[in-house]
Amino acid sequence: MPLAVVQPDAPTAHHIGQLTIAQSDIELGFQVSVCRTGRVGEPMSVQDRTWAGLMRRIGLVHLRIWQWEALADRVDLLLSELVTNGFQHGQGETVDVRLWRTGGHVGIEVASGSGPQVPCPRVPGLFDESGRGLGLVAAVADAWGIADGGRIWCLVARGEST
DSSP, X not given: OOOEESSBOTTXXXXXXXXXXXXXXXXXXXEEEEEOXXXXXXXXXXXXXXXXXXXXXXHHHHHHHHTOGGXXXXXXXXXXHHHHHHHHHOOSSEEEEEEEEOSSEEEEEEEOOOOSSOOOOOOOOTTOSSOOHHHHHHHHSSEEEEOGGGOEEEEEEOOSXX
């Protein structure tokens, strides 16, 4: 099944635009909408900091059900970074998380309301304690992008070894 994107930013796997996959090819793992407890623009609340771990655990359960455990480390990291970024940088009152699969890929989508700038990876300083999230996503995912409204998506290929 081909995966299509709008406006690919060649030669990288980063794409600006919508990820287009036929809905009939998608098997949903989970989809949740979490209301943030902290205020937009303020540091993450203690409760909001727990969501990334919960999403990782739910994601790992689905990988086990699908018998795709070989992707666990990558999916775990991607869920953690994207959910944390959603709470830290999103401008919406909710953070929406979706995990799904096709015959050959696991997809992750996180939407949290777009801010004034389009999210993009940056190079953090040597002693910076944050700022590596999208850089890690770019390094770990087989493809990733930002769709309208600031929804960030990424794909992890199943590969031949699983």
